[in-house]
Ligand SMILES: Nc1ncnc2c1ncn2[C@@H]1O[C@H](COP(=O)(O)OP(=O)(O)OP(=O)(O)O)[C@@H](O)[C@H]1O
């Protein structure tokens with residue numbers, strides 16, 4: 096296991112010896128890693144390696160069997176899902192998860208970080224600040240001219256961008272993306288890489304991705320998971336040449 | 348460009364919605380009273396009390412996707428709270444001097460009760476009773492909702508549980524005859540603060556009170572659907588986890604939707620008691636609860652007014668058909684439900700906007716055509 100020296104920098108996210116088992120099956124098994132401020136970290140690994148489960152654990156969807164997840168000074172394993180969002184973590188799901196029956200504008204509006212309790216939602220005003228922010232984000236995610244369309248009419252790639260936009264509007268410090276370019280065309284992938292580079296300012300991004308070309312494009316560091324464990328970690332160059340990684344993942 | 352701005356304006360009423368509401372108001376406030384005799388008008392008034400339930404179901408089921416098969420619980424509790432007040436007023440010592448214990452409701456006396464049970468005592472006061480009409484059913488809904496939604500029980504399981512609660516409550520009411528009036532319910536209600544509610548004149552007045560309350564409920568519900576909360580309910584129905592991981596406590600919103608529907612149902616129940624003059628367990632159990640869902644499905648579960656028309660139309664049909672073919676009615680109702688679910692999932696309102704609105708749109712400026720099949724659906728600007 097590769098352990099980075101914890102003293103060298105203050106990490107934003109510190110996952111320590113994290114494990115979860117489902118009916119005795121260890122989907123995540125003693126995983127540790129750090130994510131630094133303003134870092135784009137990519138997690139790769141074969142199907143079923145436990146990548147999605149790691150994100151589930153961080154955002155509170157799944158509860159850890161053991162280990163801890165520190166974000167700033169908070170232990171996320173003890174917090175509610177909405178508490179974790181408020182702490183500054185946004186998460187995109189593996190399948191585009193947007194609201195088909197609402198317009199693109201309304202999809203983004205729901206993620207605007209105001210009026211998140213019942214009373215706040217009843218009295219929420221769609222004021223100039225909200226509109227401007229939504230129009231801004233829509234520009235960033237290439238959907239400025241689609242704001243008033245029902246989201247179901249978007250292409251698959253546009254739905255992925257919309258969900259990224261819904262997270263951006265929350266302005267999270269840590270953005271977690273599960274296979275954001277899966278099913279995208281080559282030109283859409285290029286635009287997504289451009290998008291990620293643009294939004295990295297002032298936040299960290301944790302991305303799960305299979306597309307190696309895309310990973311090379313964006314990753315600062317790469318973590319390779321295999322059978323619930325960290326197999327290798329480091330720069331893309333390092334990981335690509337690691338014989339263990341070539342054997343279980345890149346070889347085929 | 349104007350269309351786009353209109354869509355984001357999110358006005359309280361779109362023009363079509365406003366016209367629809369005005370037509371409905373004219374129908375119940377002018378047309379029905381002008382053309383129906385008191386008996387028929389009172390019948391319509393009774394149907395309109397069910398509309399409180401269907402409007403609540405639009406929020407809870409249509410928007411929130413929470414199917415409750417137990418709305419009779421709240422309709423009944425509201426109705427019982429009202430009936431308890433009226434019964435106590437009708438059971439004055441003077442009216443009940445032939446009883447072995449004068450001054451308590453007749454059914455208590457028949458069941459050898461010699462004193463008014465503690466939970467009946469607040470119902471001597473009208474203000475307390477009116478508060479109870481809203482608070483008791485809503486608090487009960489809150490308890491059910493909190494117990495279920497905090498544990499993430501939803502969908503079919505929730506529907507079955509509401510049905511079980513409705514069944515248990517109706518059995519309880521029937522069984523506890525001395526406290527509740529049993530299977531016959533609370534009957535022989537006479538006056539409200541000395542005003543005889545059984546006269547034609549009183550029924551006429553109560554009809555209008557009911558109409559105004561219903562219009563108020565419709566406006567309130569319209570507000571909810573137009574607020575961000577309305578859109579969150581739709582979002583939750585579609586992608587619950589996405590809403591949860593956007594920082595919302597999903598359970599709180601479900602509890603709100605369920606309590607809101609319960610409170611409206613309760614007002615309907617209280618108005619039912621006032622207009623019909625009794626309340627019985629047959630309005631609490633499974634059958635009425637399911638019928639309410641059918642009215643909503645027929646009218647359109649995403650349309651407030653549609654659901655109201657659903658209650659009216661199905662009940663007109665019920666009254667007409669069950670006079671001629673009483674045995675066939677239940678089968679007819681079941682068949683109707685299946686047909687609606689299979690053929691017009693958005694109900695009559697959905698059919699109207701889907702098949703007819705496009706033609707209207709061609710006759711009018713394009714901006715009026717932006718209505719979609721529900722108040723939420725903003726079709727793309729052409
Ligand atoms: N809630 C759960 N209950 C039981 N098993 C689960 C659960 N979630 C995940 N698993 C199992 O854990 C393992 C890891 O799954 P995970 O979805 O994290 O893999 P992944 O690395 O994201 O794979 P992919 O590349 O296919 O998305 C799989 O074998 C999966 O079946």
Ligand SMILES: [Mg+2]
Pocket residue numbers: 146147148189273
């Ligand atoms: Mg996965």
